Amino acid sequence: MAKPFTLVQLRYFAAVAAAESMTAASRDLNVTQSALSAAISQLEKDLDVQLFIRGRQRGMRLTAPGRQFAKDLAPFLEEADALYEAARGYSDVLSGELRVGVFAPLAPFRAPVILQAFEAAHPEVQISFLEGDQEYLRRSLLEGECELALMYGLGLDEGFTTRVVERIAAHVLVAADHPLAANPDGEVSLAQLEDEPLILLDLPHTREYFMSLFAAAGVRPRIRHRASGYETVRSFVGRGHGYSVLNQRLHHDQTYAGGRVVPLRLTDDVPGIEVMLVRPRGVRPTRRALAFEAVCGRLYGAGS
Numbered sequence: 001m002a003k004p005f006t007l008v009q010l011r012y013f014a015a016v017a018a019a020e021s022m023t024a025a026s027r028d029l030n031v032t033q034s035a036l037s038a039a040i041s042q043l044e045k046d047l048d049v050q051l052f053i054r055g056r057q058r059g060m061r062l063t064a065p066g067r068q069f070a071k072d073l074a075p076f077l078e079e080a081d082a083l084y085e086a087a088r089g090y091s092d093v094l095s096g097e098l099r100v101g102v103f104a105p106l107a108p109f110r111a112p113v114i115l116q117a118f119e120a121a122h123p124e125v126q127i128s129f130l131e132g133d134q135e136y137l138r139r140s141l142l143e144g145e146c147e148l149a150l151m152y153g154l155g156l157d158e159g160f161t162t163r164v165v166e167r168i169a170a171h172v173l174v175a176a177d178h179p180l181a182a183n184p185d186g187e188v189s190l191a192q193l194e195d196e197p198l199i200l201l202d203l204p205h206t207r208e209y210f211m212s213l214f215a216a217a218g219v220r221p222r223i224r225h226r227a228s229g230y231e232t233v234r235s236f237v238g239r240g241h242g243y244s245v246l247n248q249r250l251h252h253d254q255t256y257a258g259g260r261v262v263p264l265r266l267t268d269d270v271p272g273i274e275v276m277l278v279r280p281r282g283v284r285p286t287r288r289a290l291a292f293e294a295v296c297g298r299l300y301g302a303g304s
Helices: 007-019 022-029 033-047 064-088 107-121 134-142 206-216 230-238 287-299
Strands: 052-055 059-062 096-103 125-132 148-152 160-168 171-175 197-201 222-227 244-246 261-266 273-280
Touching (some): 007 022, 007 059, 096 134, 096 287, 107 125, 107 287, 125 134, 125 287, 134 148, 134 273, 148 287, 197 206, 197 230, 197 244, 230 244, 273 287
Parallel strands (some): 096 148, 197 222
Antiparallel strands (some): 052 059, 160 273, 171 244
């Protein structure tokens, strides 16, 4: 039996869901608000489900069924676009929008490089990045705020599919005038720093990872300061407030506060961290998302 809703209704729904505003969506689609409102109301009637919560102050908010419908709809619309392109002979050209989550400490290191490579390969795709901590990205994926995310493999459960693109070893960061900075082999153990103050990168799931490194080495750290910003941690270290344990290495030793830092290799047998591309399990990826994964694989290629 043919379903009563139309492709136009589905596209209207996707636009309103993305904008969370009937006014903004009507402007983007170049249709009247009355036509848009009628199409959405008819779609809800045909599906026999409320997709939006309508409010004067908060605009159009998706209901729980609406969020799920929006997630399931994205690959369907992608396939519809692909069918149109194939019919015109342009099936190898990707276009449209792609929202990608990025773990905030990773963003300045990876996002510009990936963006440059992706835009060179797929110039018709408008890509945008959503930065946040591990927990924020996990929720954003489940709620359909982004289609996939580049993040650490921390705090994830069976509700996600993952692909490892890079593995990064942990290292110690000390001020340039710290006695250990002059160590000729550039190495240190966590036990050597047990009595010194630690500057902890304090983000959900990330803090637990760093504390697990100390536990694995049998060391009880003295946490002096906690900071949620990567550069804040580096600046505290550079000004001599303590040492830190991090994963990402910068290509320079300067900090925002003017101090200098030195990275040291860890001699402890502690696990590094996996950088992953993460998608919600059971949601079919769009071709744009698969193209993004392919670009990351070419750039970093740690395996799957």
